[in-house]
Amino acid sequence: MLKDIKVIAFDIDGTLYPDYRLYRKLVFYVLRHAKFYMHFLAVRKILHRTAPLSDFYEYQGRLLAEELGCSVDEARFKIDSIVYKGLTPYLEKTKPFSHVEECFSKIKEAGYRIALLSDFPPSQKGDTWGLLKYCDVVLGSEESGALKPSKYPFGILSLKMNVRPEEILYVGNSIKYDVCGSKNAGMKSALIMSRAEIFFRRLFGKPSRAEDIGTDILFSDYRQFTNLVLQ
Template sequence: MIFFDIDSTLLDHERAEKMAAIEFLKVNKEELKFNESDFVKLWLELSLQYFNKFLARELSFQEQRRMRMKELFGNNLSDRLADSKFNDYLSFYKENWVVYEDVIPCLEKLKKQGTSLGIISNGEYKQQMEKLETVNIHKYFDHVITSSQLGVSKPDITIFQQACHQANVNINECYYIGDRMETDAIPSKNAGMKGIWINRNDRTSHLDVHVIHSLNELDAIIN
């Protein structure tokens, strides 16, 4: 069985987040006195900071969204208004959800070969399912497993072990493809899977795990 990460592996998360941040700045230009590049940088920093607090179970999924808004607009911002502003951002983010060009051909080929496919993601289940459905790739996956369901997140090897248990597959016969070396490839390998790092950004390789730069290269590894 082959498991995939979602963001920055199948879905172009960086592009969607950047474009959404730019649109959000335009809507709130009277309150947010930033140039475009500085605001995108700040947004990405806040996104990482507070999402990691969610993964560490320090904040709920809703709370980490609110805290991002309060960092931008001030702590006196009400929860209701923080939710409203984040929903504005979220609408821009969803409008920019697209998969990479190599995703559909890869998934189609694997399915035609009879390969079972799954998802292991650190995201919140409802939103990750919405992503898969919006970009019309949910039909390829037999199992979608997220950290919000299991209460444990990558790089903890437990999430990979529990995912294989839920899918009723032998972990040693499974592959995991993700865009982060330390979060995806190495811990999935340590859990017993065949970890694959998809590095779309440059030609860097790694001695400990398989590295691909496009999903077009996956077939050479699994076959």
């Protein structure tokens, strides 16, 4: 299945670290900015459905300005200070999944090239828990003008890596954004899902196997993923 894969690319948020570790740190921060985040999330929902933009940040600012009833400059300042810069200290202190660096090291040693593609700026995570040294390309989809599941950021990733889409395995934690987005772009996909979520999906009759979800690889921890890739 992976014989033609040359690049393994990873989402960051919820993929390299478990969401709950960040969310529990953010409770009081988000409550302090509750009104802002309510409107910002509404704007991001629109942007996930928007075609590629020549100036993503300007359009995002205009949408938020309409939501908040303020100027575009003020909206962009709020996004920068509350989201991009404001979340950085919390992200840098959030521990990644166990064995992530071990995984990166082994697949790099096996000859795969590694990339990161995230909907939020990778620079928010500092050195991304020591993983940047293994990466050949690091991209924020906002820079491409479109958020996942648009095929556009995945296409930019393919161009940057100088490989065909079908030579990329994209690893994420969202069926809608990561699996569907990468598959629609012609890539193979891998989905990280906790054993608890797999159990409850099975219990309630939701798709819980890779073939039913529509992904090529379904895994729950990074040693398992490493073994699946290198077997």
